[in-house]
Amino acid sequence: xxxSVLLSVIGYIPxxxxxxxxxxxxxxxxxxxxxxxxxxxxxxxxxGSILLYLLLSLMLPPGLSTLLLIVLIANICAxxxxxxxxxxxxxTKNEKYMMPFVDRVFDRFPL
Numbered sequence: 001x002x003x004s005v006l007l008s009v010i011g012y013i014p015x016x017x018x019x020x021x022x023x024x025x026x027x028x029x030x031x032x033x034x035x036x037x038x039x040x041x042x043x044x045x046x047x048g049s050i051l052l053y054l055l056l057s058l059m060l061p062p063g064l065s066t067l068l069l070i071v072l073i074a075n076i077c078a079x080x081x082x083x084x085x086x087x088x089x090x091x092t093k094n095e096k097y098m099m100p101f102v103d104r105v106f107d108r109f110p111l
Contacts, residue, residue, distance in 0.1 A: 012083045015043045033037035037111045
């Protein structure tokens with residue numbers, strides 16, 4: 001496993017993993033940079049979902065708060081699943097796997 005693949009895999013550690021491929025990879029390493037950028041977007045999505053849940057749960061009645069928690073857990077499970085798929089494809093196929101919900105903002109995200 002070369003450095004680029006290793007840094008790309010480490011990049012999918014939730015929330016803070018993007019730091020490693022972004023700052024430890026070579027400037028011209030497009031593979032690691034691709035996965036770092038995707039990991040930043042996914043981490044932002046996760047943190048935004050959690051923050052939105054916390055804010056809305058303070059304003060909503062307990063029944064709706066519970067429903068919102070179920071939605072948050074489903075979001076987290078989906079992110080973990082697609083992160084696992086990305087890591088699997090990095091290791092087995094050395095592939096740049098684009099996550100379904102990331103492709104909408106990937107090209108517009110400045111990194």
